[in-house]
Amino acid sequence: MMQWHVRAELSADGDLKFDGAMLNGTPVDLLVAAVAGCFSKSCQMVQEARGEPKTTVIAEVTGTKGEGSPNRVGHVRIAWSLPDLDSDKAARIAKDGKRICTVTNAMSCEFEVTEL
Numbered sequence: 001m002m003q004w005h006v007r008a009e010l011s012a013d014g015d016l017k018f019d020g021a022m023l024n025g026t027p028v029d030l031l032v033a034a035v036a037g038c039f040s041k042s043c044q045m046v047q048e049a050r051g052e053p054k055t056t057v058i059a060e061v062t063g064t065k066g067e068g069s070p071n072r073v074g075h076v077r078i079a080w081s082l083p084d085l086d087s088d089k090a091a092r093i094a095k096d097g098k099r100i101c102t103v104t105n106a107m108s109c110e111f112e113v114t115e116l
Contacts, residue, residue, distance in 0.1 A: 008040050012054045012055050035061045038101045039078055039101045040058075042102075
């Protein structure tokens, strides 16, 4: 089964770094990297909205190719860590971060393909 994997680490001061398959630069690698980066930034947005200091967010995202046609990413797994927070608080932030993540929300959208 084909998979794409990338790790994003967003520091408390906003420095976002990627590593993993995304360095190959295929479109799906970039999509998975976008999920990791957007999820991380969304978690920090949640912290900011709650008046809390931003902390480091780590997201490891794996996309798995769906079976059959059409070709697509069939499943995305976001494994996250907010190492500076207790587990209950971190879980609430991750849940809300996923809820407001523009990229993951966009992946459920309807697509329109038109001629220029």
